[in-house]
Amino acid sequence: MRIGICDDEKNIRELIADKVIKQCPDADIIFFSSGEEVLMSDANIDILFLDIQMQGKNGMETAGELRKRDKGVILVFVTGVEDYVFQAFDVGAFHYIVKPIDDAKFEDVLCRAVEEVNSQKMHAKEPEERCLMINNGGVHIKVMIEDIVYAEIFNRKIVIHKMDETIEYYGKMSDLEALAGENFFRPHRAYLINFKYVEKYDASTVYLEKGSVLMAKGKFPEFVKRYMNYIRRKG
Numbered sequence: 001m002r003i004g005i006c007d008d009e010k011n012i013r014e015l016i017a018d019k020v021i022k023q024c025p026d027a028d029i030i031f032f033s034s035g036e037e038v039l040m041s042d043a044n045i046d047i048l049f050l051d052i053q054m055q056g057k058n059g060m061e062t063a064g065e066l067r068k069r070d071k072g073v074i075l076v077f078v079t080g081v082e083d084y085v086f087q088a089f090d091v092g093a094f095h096y097i098v099k100p101i102d103d104a105k106f107e108d109v110l111c112r113a114v115e116e117v118n119s120q121k122m123h124a125k126e127p128e129e130r131c132l133m134i135n136n137g138g139v140h141i142k143v144m145i146e147d148i149v150y151a152e153i154f155n156r157k158i159v160i161h162k163m164d165e166t167i168e169y170y171g172k173m174s175d176l177e178a179l180a181g182e183n184f185f186r187p188h189r190a191y192l193i194n195f196k197y198v199e200k201y202d203a204s205t206v207y208l209e210k211g212s213v214l215m216a217k218g219k220f221p222e223f224v225k226r227y228m229n230y231i232r233r234k235g
Contacts, residue, residue, distance in 0.1 A: 001026070001028070001047070002030065002046050002047075003030070003045070003046065003048075004029075004043070004045040004049065004050075005017055005029060006031075006032035006033070006035065006038050006048065006054075006059070007032075007033070007054070008034060010033070015101070016078065017031070019107075020049075020110065023110055023114075024110070030043050030045065034054060034055065034056050034057070035050075035057030035058065038062055038066060039057070039065055039066060046073065046117045047073070047074040047076065047110075047114070050075060051079060052079040053081070059079065060087050060088075060091065063075055063091040063093070064090075067091055071092075071231045071232050071234075072232040075093045075094055076093070076094055076095045076096075076097060076109060077096045078097045079096070079099060089224040089225075092224065092225075092228030092231065092232075094113055094116065131143060131145060132179060134160075134171075135169065136168065136169055143160060143162070143167065145179065145180055149193075149210045150191060150192060151192045152192075152213070153191075154190075156170070157169065158170070173186075173192060180194075182229075187213060187215045187219050188216040191214065195227055195230040197209040201215070201223070201224075203215060206223070
C-alpha cells in the first residue's frame with residue numbers, strides 16, 4: 001500500500017509517518033512538502049494525508065485538482081483549523097483530522113482508510129446485473145436495477161423512474177434498497193437514487209439526469225462520502 005504525506009512542516013511529515021509505520025509497517029510512504037509536488041507526482045497513491053494551510057497551493061486547491069485525475073485516492077486532511085470541514089466534503093475527503101493529532105483518532109481513521117482501500121480493490125469488478133420483477137395490474141414487468149434513475153414513495157406505492165418510462169407497484173422501499181445495493185443511496189425516506197445518474201447536488205437537492213429529489217437534513221455528509229466512494233470504484 002502506498003501512502004502519501006503532504007505538509008510544509010518537516011516535523012509534521014515525520015510525525016505522521018511514525019504513526020503510519022506503527023500500524024502499517026509495510027507501507028510505502030512518499031513525502032511531499034507542497035501541493036505542487038503532489039500534483040507533479042505520477043505516484044499511484046492509495047491514501048494521502050494532506051495539510052490545508054500551506055504556501056503556494058493550499059490543501060483544498062490541491063485536492064480539487066487531484067480529484068480531476070485521480071478519483072480513487074483516499075484523502076485525509078490534517079490541519080490546525082476546523083473551518084474547512086464542509087469544503088472537505090466537496091472534494092470527497094474521507095476524513096478530517098485536527099492538529100494536534102490525537103493518537104487514538106489517527107489510528108481509527110487510518111484503520112478505516114485501509115479498509116476502504118481494500119474494499120475498493122475487492123469491488124473493482126462490476127457486480128452481476130440484478131433485476132426486479134414487478135406485478136403491475138397482472139402484468140409482470142422485468143426492470144433492470146441499473147436502469148432505475150430513482151424511485152419514490154407516492155400514495156403508498158413505489159414509483160420507479162427510468163429514463164424512458166415510469167412504473168408503479170406496491171412494495172417496500174427498504175426491500176428495493178437492499179436489492180439495489182451500494183450504487184444506490186436514500187437521501188430522503190421517500191427517495192432512492194442511482195448514483196449513476198447524478199449530475200449535480202447541494203445540501204438540499206440531488207439533481208439527476210431525469211428529475212431531482214430532496215436531500216433530508218443531516219443526510220448530506222453521508223451522501224457525499226458514499227457518492228465519492230462510488231466515483232472511486234468507477235474511476
